[in-house]
Amino acid sequence: ASKKLIDTLAETHTLGRQALLELLQDTSAETAQYLFAKARNARHRVYGHDVYMRGLIEFTNFCKNDCYYCGIRRSNAQAQRYRLTPEQILECCDAGYELGFRTYVLQGGEDPYFTDERIATLVRRIKQRHPDCAVTLSIGEKSRESYALYRAAGADRYLLRHETANAAHYAKLHPPELSLENRKRCLRNLKALGYQVGCGFMVGSPYQTVECLAEDLLFTKELNPHMVGIGPFIPQHQTPFADKPAGTLEQTLFLLGVLRLLLPNVLLPATTALGTIHPQGRELGILAGANVVMPNLSPVSVRKKYMLYDNKICTGEEAAECRLCLARRMERIGYQLTVSRGDYLHSSSYS
Numbered sequence: 001a002s003k004k005l006i007d008t009l010a011e012t013h014t015l016g017r018q019a020l021l022e023l024l025q026d027t028s029a030e031t032a033q034y035l036f037a038k039a040r041n042a043r044h045r046v047y048g049h050d051v052y053m054r055g056l057i058e059f060t061n062f063c064k065n066d067c068y069y070c071g072i073r074r075s076n077a078q079a080q081r082y083r084l085t086p087e088q089i090l091e092c093c094d095a096g097y098e099l100g101f102r103t104y105v106l107q108g109g110e111d112p113y114f115t116d117e118r119i120a121t122l123v124r125r126i127k128q129r130h131p132d133c134a135v136t137l138s139i140g141e142k143s144r145e146s147y148a149l150y151r152a153a154g155a156d157r158y159l160l161r162h163e164t165a166n167a168a169h170y171a172k173l174h175p176p177e178l179s180l181e182n183r184k185r186c187l188r189n190l191k192a193l194g195y196q197v198g199c200g201f202m203v204g205s206p207y208q209t210v211e212c213l214a215e216d217l218l219f220t221k222e223l224n225p226h227m228v229g230i231g232p233f234i235p236q237h238q239t240p241f242a243d244k245p246a247g248t249l250e251q252t253l254f255l256l257g258v259l260r261l262l263l264p265n266v267l268l269p270a271t272t273a274l275g276t277i278h279p280q281g282r283e284l285g286i287l288a289g290a291n292v293v294m295p296n297l298s299p300v301s302v303r304k305k306y307m308l309y310d311n312k313i314c315t316g317e318e319a320a321e322c323r324l325c326l327a328r329r330m331e332r333i334g335y336q337l338t339v340s341r342g343d344y345l346h347s348s349s350y351s
């Protein structure tokens with residue numbers, strides 16, 4: 001029965017709520033392998049065996065929000081807070097350029113120090129130095145005007161995970177001042193402003209049910225984003241969710257496969273969180289349908305401080321290490337890291 005559902009999904013790129021629920025309840029190894037083979041097929045037709053890389057620059061871990069799952073929430077008094085200077089950020093970009101990166105993801109907490117003007121200036125300076133590079137922002141919920149300003153400064157893409165598409169579940173993961181409604185409004189605004197937009201969610205977050213996951217998939221399909229970031233929830237010991245179990249490798253891979261078939265052209269990262277719960281997590285993610293990796297480009301001195309969850313990988317001593325490490329990892333499974341902006345492809349035939 002599950003194979004039938006996967007066939008339908010592979011052909012029509014859609015499934016109803018009931019069918020999704022049914023499929024999500026059968027993550028047996030046999031069904032999963034069947035799904036991953038179809039997902040790889042879909043991915044190869046659009047993106048071949050190329051894996052795009054994004055240089056992740058974690059430029060501030062100050063945050064005014066207090067999400068219950070996140071290690072850099074404002075209530076975590078033990079977090080060692082840091083901010084990179086514009087010069088440090090530009091140095092990361094320059095070093096990244098030499099390593100073949102053509103996309104930078106500026107990610108940070110919602111840090112009021114970085115005013116709209118400061119963000120816009122930063123984006124302008126990066127685009128000036130590296131006009132052939134795409135700049136992605138991942139700095140949370142802002143007004144439409146702010147998003148417009150960054151866009152005018154040259155920002156190309158924006159990542160804002162919706163975290164869960166179920167409002168009741170959203171309220172269990174966030175304090176009352178944050179709402180799913182506002183999150184969705186932000187995503188719609190970003191799309192309307194012409195960004196390449198990424199939504200996404202955690203797999204196995206506390207109180208998540210398969211119904212929640214089905215809603216995540218339906219919402220994602222409806223939004224039709226260019227990118228979708230998913231990874232397992234991993235507890236962080238200084239948060240209210242310290243004792244909650246982590247999401248599983250199997251369920252995360254399964255969702256990557258389903259997402260590839262729902263949105264064949266989507267840019268789908270095998271995330272650091274996935275690499276954290278299993279030594280081959282990212283390779284398995286690529287083999288389940290993902291086509292993007294996001295090596296860490298942050299200065300080595302701050303990497304251990306951007307601890308959204310425990311035991312995060314890639315906090316090593318060598319700045320260029322991740323790039324080389326991932327190139328080897330991809331080659332070993334028959335894929336190659338490419339030097340390219342890695343834009344969303346609308347066509348469906350790889351040449």
Ligand code: 5AD
Pocket residue numbers: 069070071161163201202231232233234235236273308309
């Ligand atoms: N485990 C896994 N992912 C997390 N994120 C935040 N905290 C955790 C955690 N404990 C994810 C959120 C956020 C992204 C930047 O990191 O989905 O959107």
Ligand code: FES
Pocket residue numbers: 295296313314316321322323325326
């Ligand atoms: Fe970062 Fe392997 S990718 S160390």
